[in-house]
Amino acid sequence: MMRDFAIVWGERSLLLSGLANTTVLSVLSATCALLLGVMLTPALMSRWRAIALPARVFVDGMRCVPFLLFAYIVYYGLPSLGLRLDNWSSGLAALIIYNTAYMAEILRGAWQAQPREPIEAGIAFGFPEAKLFRRIILPPLLLTAGPVLGNQMIQIIKDSAFLTIIALPELTHAASSIQSRHYVPFAAFITAVLLYWGLCLIVEAGVSAVGRLAEARR
């Protein structure tokens, strides 16, 4: 058993580059999905049906589709539309588009739970709509939605593992190639599991730091 872990240690550069890819992929897609989600949330909350309905259909649709299938469709489907992407860009695109829906839905939930008073006060002060959203509605939204956004971040890290099926060299893919090269399945995959666990513990620590910030600002 120790020998197996020694083999994995010998392949640490492969594993670390997998970990780095997983981290980059997750952080990049979480950031972009959050930004796009922020833009999509007002559409979900819009009074005009012509805006709210397509946004709702997109969000609910994404929430009913398994991510792995969505990744397959982006990877195989876009080329038939004439758009050629390598596995990195299509994996990243799939993660971003898919999670934009979840981020928007999370922010919408938090928005509806917000107290009305500051928003009404902002309207009374004559804030234009865009500024009202940016300065009054959004900041407390991000703070109160912190824990749920953190959960989604963990979900993104785990979703990124699915991209191993389109041969994106992330952490699970790295563990798979070590296992197939040396036949050390337990050592290779348990190391990957522990690394995922570490990433998620870091996210949880970040969430509780944001929680303390939100508590201090109340």
Next chain:
Amino acid sequence: MSRGDIVAMLQGAVVTVTLSFIGILIGLPLGLGLAILRWANTPLLARVVAVYVSMLRATPLVTLLLLLFFALPNVGVPIGPISAAVLALVMNTSAFNCEVWRASLDAFPKDQYEAAQAVGMRAGQRFRRIVLPQIAHASLPGLVNEMSLLIKVTPVLAVVGVVDITRAAVRIGAETFEPLPPFLLAVALYVPIVFALVSLQRFIERRQAEAAA
């Protein structure tokens, strides 16, 4: 896509639903058991469960599945794709279910429990007659939510060779050199399953809110 291909996809759908159902059926009570171990603060075991849950919740199902599928035969436990799939689903969903159960156990009013003690109910009776009906009610929306999450990760099972919706779609796509139609059909099969669970969750939440009002 031929007629036979469509039949193959439908057969895959039966496999997907059956495996998910088995996973839920075992994972639900197992999650409750784990939650009780933590709630009762069982020495040592409560700590073990805490670590198990924290780790399992952070592990992608693909990684867990590959670990079980390749590592168990290595230590002398023969395991096929189906049993590896069920085991991975159960381990995954029991960790999430444990957290849902635990939240409602932690929120359970202590005075009721003490009242049951005061009228002389035994521990098993207290749990079965007083605690369980109420926490089952409180946990229901969270548990149904977890079921829809479980269905959404089942395409992963295709990776070890379980012939589910996704595996059928991949095969048909490779044979016909047109991957898009089978994948779109696969989506059309998954969406109603997930949507039914999401609607069920909303329905339960609405009814509980009305009952509370």
